[in-house]
Amino acid sequence: MNYQVNDKGYYGEFGGAFIPEMMYPNIEELRREYMSIIHSYDFRQEFISLLKHYVGRPSPLYFAKRMSEHYQSNVFLKREDLNHTGSHKINNTIGQILLAKHLKKKRIIAETGAGQHGVATATVCALMGVQCVVYMGALDVKRQAPNVKKMRMLGAEVIPALSGNQTLKDATNEAMRDWINNPVDTHYIIGSVVGPHPYPDMVARFQSVISEEIRWQLDEQLGRELPTRVIACVGGGSNAAGAFYHFLEDEAVELIGVEAAGKGISTPDTAATLTLGTPGVLHSSHSYLMQNEDGQITEPYSISAGLDYPGIGPLHAHLFKTGRGKYLWATDEEVLQSALLLTRKEGIIPALESAHALAALEKIKLQPEDVNIINLSGRGDKDMETYLDYFGY
Amino acid sequence: MNNRINQLFQEKDKNILSVYFTAGYPELNDTVTIIQELEKNGVNLIEIGMPFSDPVADGPVIQNSSLIALKNGMSVKKLFEQLQNIRKTVKIPLILMGYLNPVLQFGVENFCKKCQEVGIDGLIIPDLPLNEYLSEYKSLFEAHQLHNILLITPQTSDERILQIDAESSGFIYMVSSSSTTGMKQSVAKYQTEYFERVNRLGLKNPQLIGFGISNHETFQNTCKYAGGAIIGSAFVKALEGELTLNERISGFVKTIVNPE
Ligand SMILES: Cc1ncc(COP(=O)(O)O)c(C=O)c1O
Numbered sequence: 001m002n003y004q005v006n007d008k009g010y011y012g013e014f015g016g017a018f019i020p021e022m023m024y025p026n027i028e029e030l031r032r033e034y035m036s037i038i039h040s041y042d043f044r045q046e047f048i049s050l051l052k053h054y055v056g057r058p059s060p061l062y063f064a065k066r067m068s069e070h071y072q073s074n075v076f077l078k079r080e081d082l083n084h085t086g087s088h089k090i091n092n093t094i095g096q097i098l099l100a101k102h103l104k105k106k107r108i109i110a111e112t113g114a115g116q117h118g119v120a121t122a123t124v125c126a127l128m129g130v131q132c133v134v135y136m137g138a139l140d141v142k143r144q145a146p147n148v149k150k151m152r153m154l155g156a157e158v159i160p161a162l163s164g165n166q167t168l169k170d171a172t173n174e175a176m177r178d179w180i181n182n183p184v185d186t187h188y189i190i191g192s193v194v195g196p197h198p199y200p201d202m203v204a205r206f207q208s209v210i211s212e213e214i215r216w217q218l219d220e221q222l223g224r225e226l227p228t229r230v231i232a233c234v235g236g237g238s239n240a241a242g243a244f245y246h247f248l249e250d251e252a253v254e255l256i257g258v259e260a261a262g263k264g265i266s267t268p269d270t271a272a273t274l275t276l277g278t279p280g281v282l283h284s285s286h287s288y289l290m291q292n293e294d295g296q297i298t299e300p301y302s303i304s305a306g307l308d309y310p311g312i313g314p315l316h317a318h319l320f321k322t323g324r325g326k327y328l329w330a331t332d333e334e335v336l337q338s339a340l341l342l343t344r345k346e347g348i349i350p351a352l353e354s355a356h357a358l359a360a361l362e363k364i365k366l367q368p369e370d371v372n373i374i375n376l377s378g379r380g381d382k383d384m385e386t387y388l389d390y391f392g393y
Numbered sequence: 394m395n396n397r398i399n400q401l402f403q404e405k406d407k408n409i410l411s412v413y414f415t416a417g418y419p420e421l422n423d424t425v426t427i428i429q430e431l432e433k434n435g436v437n438l439i440e441i442g443m444p445f446s447d448p449v450a451d452g453p454v455i456q457n458s459s460l461i462a463l464k465n466g467m468s469v470k471k472l473f474e475q476l477q478n479i480r481k482t483v484k485i486p487l488i489l490m491g492y493l494n495p496v497l498q499f500g501v502e503n504f505c506k507k508c509q510e511v512g513i514d515g516l517i518i519p520d521l522p523l524n525e526y527l528s529e530y531k532s533l534f535e536a537h538q539l540h541n542i543l544l545i546t547p548q549t550s551d552e553r554i555l556q557i558d559a560e561s562s563g564f565i566y567m568v569s570s571s572s573t574t575g576m577k578q579s580v581a582k583y584q585t586e587y588f589e590r591v592n593r594l595g596l597k598n599p600q601l602i603g604f605g606i607s608n609h610e611t612f613q614n615t616c617k618y619a620g621g622a623i624i625g626s627a628f629v630k631a632l633e634g635e636l637t638l639n640e641r642i643s644g645f646v647k648t649i650v651n652p653e
Contacts, residue, residue: 008524018493020450020519021544022571024553163456169447176449183548183571280494282447284520294468295498296446 003248003315003324009197012321014314017196018284022180026188029103031198037102038095038205050094051209054127055084057091059210061217061373066345073366076227077348077376078214080239087351087378088207088239089120093189095206097124100187107131107186111175113140113168113235114306114353115147116378117191122156132156135174137167140305147382165299168235168309172283192236193313196284200241200313207242214373215246222371229254229364232375233356234327235271235306237313239377244325254326256364257316258356260302261329271300272329273312274320282310287317303332303386304352306378330359336390338362339380351378352386396514396538397486398563401437402599402620409621410612410650411438411601412628413490415458416475417467418444419632424475427632430639432485434646438601440517440623441476443469443491450519452575454626469499473507480512488542490517501530505537515540515563523557531560542566547587551594558596567591567602567619575626577605580614588618609652624649 009015009031019027037043051057060079067075080088093110100108108125110132112118118134125132134151138160141148151158164170172194179188193200193207215225230247232240234257247253262270270276277288282297290298290310300310319325330338339355342348350358354377366372380387387393401409412431416424424441431439444459444467451459472489479487489508496504496518508516516539521530526541534541540563545554548571558565570577570584591600602615603623615622631645632638 016525017522018520018525019522021522021549022450022546022568022573024522025548025550163460164446173447173449177452177573180450181572183546280497281492281520282494283449289494291494291498293498294470295495296463296468297494 001322001324003319005197005201011314011318014287014317015197015200016286018281018286019196020180022183023176025183026179027196033103034099034198034202037099043098043102046098047095051091055090055094056082057209058213058217059083061214061221063221064346067342070341070345071361071366072368073370073372075361076371076373078210078243078373080210080375080377081348081350081354081379085116085120085123086381087116087120088210088242089117089191090123091209091242092191092203092206092238093117093120093124096187096189097128097130101128103187105185105187107133107182108189109133109135109175109178109186110189110191111135111168111171112191113137113171113308114304114382115140115144115151116306116382118156118158119147119150119154121189122151122154125156126154133178134158135161135171135178137161137165137171139166140168140171143305144382167305169297176283192238193241193315194236194283194285194311200285200315203238204241204245204315207238208245210239210242210375211244211246214243218371226250226253227373228370229256230373230375231256231258231357231360233258233307233353233377234312234316235260235309235353236311237316239375241313241315243373243375248324251324255319255324256360257325257327258360259327259329260304260307260356261331262301262303264331265329269301271302271307271309273310274316274327275329285311285314287314288312288320303335304356306351306353307356328360328363330356334359334362339387340391348376349380350376351380352383354378394535394538394540394562396540398438398514398540401486402564405437406599406620408616409437409601410435411440411621411623412436413440413442413623413625414629414632415442415444415455415462416472417462417465418458418629419461421465421467422475423638424472425479426638427642428479428483428487430642431646432483434643435650436485436646437621438486438488440488440490441472443472443489443495445492445495448492450573452573452626454629455574458629469495469504473511476511486514487512488515488517489513493518493520502533505533505539508539509537513539515542517542517566519544523560527560544568545591546571547583551590554591554594554596558598561598563598564620565596565598565600566623567600568604569602569615570605572604574604577607577611580611585618592618609649612649
């Protein structure tokens, strides 16, 4: 089975580039150039060097002893939370800012939900001295205030998106409108494996460093490259795509994505797109969506702003459809408990998004000899207020 | 294919006035009245907007009218019900304009069938790009006598404009500037250069210019470079207010065509 994107930008029936003509020149330029740029010697050198010296890669693959005892199985954490800026998002923004430099773009725009991608974008823009505009749903601006302040200190302009539910989807709409209105000199750094081709493939490639490292780190620690399963949370699906990437063809490795069920999959307050959604086109890509029967996008909900998105990357739609990936869900409640468990067992406070991956350990039948990799996509600093409210410390 | 759109351009090659409105706005059941009034006041072609929750190619005015239309209960199904008898009273060409997802959920073939049944002449689906249209949709559209109207912008290369011209029919929608829909006060120099560039290409399809046309002056200016112009946001904006719907519509069309 082939899980790579084809030359038309499709993973099976999913993906494509359903863009208005106004975006065509920029998307076409990217489509033509991205592979040769990211495979060029100059790009590779700079990308690898920044990941090492600036981001702090490789991120540790940590055997979580007390978690393993608790679950009577082997639990490893891929520590993306230890990256500069606190999540996996920086792997992608480093890649895209270098790409933008090769394309001679002078202005960067981005959307953000939790603010992690916004901070990661503002960071690389500061690093390269490029103008940066971040769109963020007005509700998220309130929910994730510390990240808004960080972005502003880093020199980015943060523009609240006032349309719709004022969350990630609306921020994405605004960023696309900005690009339509600024067709020259601007590059749009999309924060996940969503959007028109070539974004899903490009972002997956930048994030694939996660699974590349897992393979040799596991070999180093256990003398084997293949785990039993890899578990990651999925919003748009970039950390999961990165954690799955180099295992896609190893069919023995179970790939498990965990969606945000919010208040539960039988309530309207949920963001479990693959579990509940149906195929359609949003943000220029054919994939699963949360929508009503008229094709209007419905508003998702999750306690974690980074998973509060009504779509999912086309790679995941394909893995889901073909059965190569399994997609579970976790409720707000389950996620909060899993976050507390990790905190108390290992002294690591995870991001709410990443705690969805941890919650899967409660839902899978684990064997003592299993090797379970949890992609710990981010740290919990940004979520302290939510945790404190809930646990009442 | 030879439908009302072709006939319009055969009869009139200058100063064609095309108006866009969002179906379901300001009130759910205004659709038929708005179409009839526009025709009565001399508008030559109408684009009926199918509202979508996430209209990325639209500016604030059409975003807002779409949101209200959806709240009012508009849907593709509802729209076809409203248009069921439109051809008993209306003669001018009608185009449906909207985003792809609601069309996909309705079912593309079913959608085309319904369009033909109620008397729609063309479709404008901004997020259905040329390559997808050619591989999946063209034969269906053509089988139902529907012109697919494609957009070009100041950033579109000559080569691509020629390709779009070759593959489309009806007319070409020249987006006046690189922007989302919305009102602008004047026509900039780079825009006239682009209009002239397109004129020099000698396209087989006629062209209408849209996006940012908001008043008599911008209408007149753009009409110099094309068969006519399309007004959207400015008309949608004009539908707000105190007067009756009929008065608002006739008042607006008058300010565009004949302001004295
Ligand atoms: C820590 C963390 N994990 C996961 C996500 C979800 O994004 P994705 O599914 O693209 O990895 C986010 C998004 O903000 C995040 O901040």
